[in-house]
Amino acid sequence: MTAHTNALRLLPWTTPEGKPCFLSSDTDEGVLSRLADGVEAAQTSTGAEVLGGAKAVLADPQVGARELRFALARVTEVLGDVLRVAESRGARLSVPYEDEEGDEGDDPRLPAEAFG
Numbered sequence: 001m002t003a004h005t006n007a008l009r010l011l012p013w014t015t016p017e018g019k020p021c022f023l024s025s026d027t028d029e030g031v032l033s034r035l036a037d038g039v040e041a042a043q044t045s046t047g048a049e050v051l052g053g054a055k056a057v058l059a060d061p062q063v064g065a066r067e068l069r070f071a072l073a074r075v076t077e078v079l080g081d082v083l084r085v086a087e088s089r090g091a092r093l094s095v096p097y098e099d100e101e102g103d104e105g106d107d108p109r110l111p112a113e114a115f116g
Contacts, residue, residue, distance in 0.1 A: 010088040012039045012081065040085045047078040 008022040011032075015021060023032055057063050057071040
């Protein structure tokens, strides 16, 4: 089943000038959507690896300033990537609800049970 959407998708890369790239598509199963999914997966995987390396650097009391700066530079790179993935995925979330008349609305709603 093909998912349809009217919203623009924030892609996990930027233009050479650093501007965001967006995809307008009526399906989540197109070639560019699948490519973006793969890039997002790689970015989050790399983020996990860099996090592990940064923790190891911080745990070493003998580490020098160069190593700390390198680890921090890598962490900031992957943090930017992962935040872009989170923004893109969050913008694509949609939880339809039914209003009092039983019609689905445009705003996401959670049932009262979700709040305890």
